[in-house]
Every structure is written in C-alpha cells, then in structure tokens.
Amino acid sequence: MDIRQLTYFITIAESGSFTRAAAKLHIAQPALSIAVKKLEQQLEMPLFHRGDRKIALTHEGEVLIQHARLILQQVEDARIAMAELKGLQKGEVRLGVPSMLGSYFFPEILMGFKSRYPNLKLTLVEAGTQSIRQMLLNGELDLGVIRSADLPDSLEAEPLLTSEMVAVVSPNHDFAQLPSVSFEQFFSQELVMFKQGYFHRDYLDSVCQTHKLKQNIAFETNLLPMILSIIRQEFAISALLEMVTRHEPGLTAIPFDEPVHLNLAIAWRKNGYLSLADRAFMEFIKAHQRHRRPHSV
Known part of the structure; x- marks a missing residue:
C-alpha cells in the first residue's frame, strides 16, 4: 500500500x-x-x-x-x-461553532485574533455540535465547540464557557411577566426549534424524554435570524442561550424553574496535530476569557 x-x-x-x-x-x-x-x-x-x-x-x-x-x-x-519547522509564516485555523456562538460570542474573538495575526487564515464553519464532532474526527476541522458532556474518548477538550439556556418570547407574550417558567409551561406552547444535532435542541429533547413531555414544534430551522423573527412576530417561542437576548431587541428572556446551564468546550482530535496557528488561537481565546468578568457568559 x-x-x-x-x-x-x-x-x-x-x-x-x-x-x-x-x-x-x-x-x-x-x-x-x-x-x-x-x-x-x-x-x-x-x-x-x-x-x-x-x-x-x-x-x-x-x-x-x-x-x-x-x-x-x-x-x-x-x-x-x-x-x-522551515519557518512557514502562514497557517489556517479551521473552527467549527454552533450558530448562537458564531453570531454572538466569536465575532469579537475572531476579529481580535485576525488583527494580531493578519497572515493567518480563519475558516469558520457553523453547524450543530454532532456535525462538528464528526468533522473533528474526520479531520475536516482543527478545533470545534461542543458540549462538555458530549466529549468522546477520541477527542480532547478544554472548558470554554458556561451559559444559561432560557425561554425566549416576545414582550407581549403571556410568559413575559413571569419570573420563571416550568418545562411543562414551555412545552405547552408552539415552538420554533433548531433541527436535531444542535446542542440546545438535543438537550431539550432529553428534557422531554426525562419528564415524559411532548414538544409542539411548529417551526424547525437552522437559521437563527428566522427563529428570532418568528419569536418577535409571536408565532412561536423558543429556548436559546441567554447571550442572544442580551444582544437582540424585542425579545424577553425567562429562566426555567430548574435553571439550565450548558458547559461548552473547545475540542480537537486526541491524536491530531495542533498547528502553530491552532495553538496561537487557543492561547488567544484563553487570554480573552481571562480578561472577561469572572461570571458565566
């Protein structure tokens, strides 16, 4: 051979x-x-x-x-x-991120990294964490953001952030004035959800199974702007990371009675080679997180 x-x-x-x-x-x-x-x-x-x-x-x-x-x-x-080893000046970081983090967490990091390392190429792939995990294993990505709980033996990871998942409704919705909502209340509503394979959808599917609840999914899409538009126009509600509601007007975030905190990690292949560019990006993220306030994202 x-x-x-x-x-x-x-x-x-x-x-x-x-x-x-x-x-x-x-x-x-x-x-x-x-x-x-x-x-x-x-x-x-x-x-x-x-x-x-x-x-x-x-x-x-x-x-x-x-x-x-x-x-x-x-x-x-x-x-x-x-x-x-020959002193190559250029390199590439191939990064897989879930949609919400790609829109609200990583832009500042990516722009800062590019300013510091203008000769390095950044390739960003937005996908569900199941797809990201498989692309890491296949060598299609160098680094990827996945749930810490979903880490297979063939990947290594470092903690990235912890973020709360909240119910998201329009300001005119009946839930908007509530201090919190139960899973039963949430799943009684018409929902707009990401497709299966995205970390927050997978988590909510597991909640339904655990609590023996049924989801009433009216819309299913991987387009985050469409999800936000459907919520604002009061056609359905959803559950998103709290960081989304901090950046988007016309939305109301309501915590669940049982608070939901998702631990996310940045992962890479255990037997893979992290290039100088990949390692520089990892160090840049660590420095960025150290300079943030010490509470959860």
Whole structure:
C-alpha cells in the first residue's frame, strides 16, 4: 500500500462511483480501476461491491477506510509540522461553532485574533455540535465547540464557557411577566426549534424524554435570524442561550424553574496535530476569557 492508493480508495468510497472519483482526482477512469485492482490483489481481498450503477464498500473495505483516513490525516499533520519547522509564516485555523456562538460570542474573538495575526487564515464553519464532532474526527476541522458532556474518548477538550439556556418570547407574550417558567409551561406552547444535532435542541429533547413531555414544534430551522423573527412576530417561542437576548431587541428572556446551564468546550482530535496557528488561537481565546468578568457568559 502507498499514499496514492489510499487516496484513490477513499475518494472512490466517498464518491460512490469510479467515474466521479476519477473526475475529482483528474485521472483517467481505467487508470483508477487498475490502481484499485492492484491494491485489492496486494491485500488479497475485495474492497468494493461493484454494482451496475453504484459501488459500495465490502466489510474489508469498511475496516480499511478507518485506517486509511487516519493515515492520510497523519501524513497531512506531518506536512504541516515540517512546514512550520522551515519557518512557514502562514497557517489556517479551521473552527467549527454552533450558530448562537458564531453570531454572538466569536465575532469579537475572531476579529481580535485576525488583527494580531493578519497572515493567518480563519475558516469558520457553523453547524450543530454532532456535525462538528464528526468533522473533528474526520479531520475536516482543527478545533470545534461542543458540549462538555458530549466529549468522546477520541477527542480532547478544554472548558470554554458556561451559559444559561432560557425561554425566549416576545414582550407581549403571556410568559413575559413571569419570573420563571416550568418545562411543562414551555412545552405547552408552539415552538420554533433548531433541527436535531444542535446542542440546545438535543438537550431539550432529553428534557422531554426525562419528564415524559411532548414538544409542539411548529417551526424547525437552522437559521437563527428566522427563529428570532418568528419569536418577535409571536408565532412561536423558543429556548436559546441567554447571550442572544442580551444582544437582540424585542425579545424577553425567562429562566426555567430548574435553571439550565450548558458547559461548552473547545475540542480537537486526541491524536491530531495542533498547528502553530491552532495553538496561537487557543492561547488567544484563553487570554480573552481571562480578561472577561469572572461570571458565566
């Protein structure tokens, strides 16, 4: 096996087709087929089920692809490390953040970091924490924000912030004058929610299961501005991090009777390589948090 063969193998598996894989790799399809056939001969086992229209991995292929992805990621880590030893001045931080943090917590950090390190590139991906976790494991992201409770063994993390989740309604809603609301009151209302896979939706789903409550979801969207608009126009209510209501007019935040505090962490692959750019970003976040007031965000 060599790196080229493993690259071909992964591209075919992800494309589901030799034709599409050959186009992505910019090589002729017959050459790609020959290369994979040689790999299968070396291993003395088939890696693909070859159908008329689509191919699929065999059991042996499923086992190999896990190792192949790790090998290619380690090769890329080594390339970055060697480039840094030669004094490479440029680098990239690939960061995954949930929508609310991307809109209300990270802009100040990102702008400050870019001002200090103008030659470094920042790539920000907004997604649900389940997707962020998987992208970290796949090597698509260097750093990602997830719930501390969702940390798998293959990731390492450092605490980032603790934030309260509150019910969010329009100022004219019946709940707006209440000092707090129960889960029963909240779930009795029509709701606008993020889709499953986002940390606050996953938490509320677990609350429903624990308390044997049923959600009345009228709207489901991953677009935070749409959620805020629906709340303001009194079509539904939601639950968001308290930091959102501090920055958005026309919303009323009400704590739950049982206060909900979510602990969020910034995570990375346990066996991955954190580049100089990634480490500089981590140190910048730590310094930023130290200069904030010592209470929860």
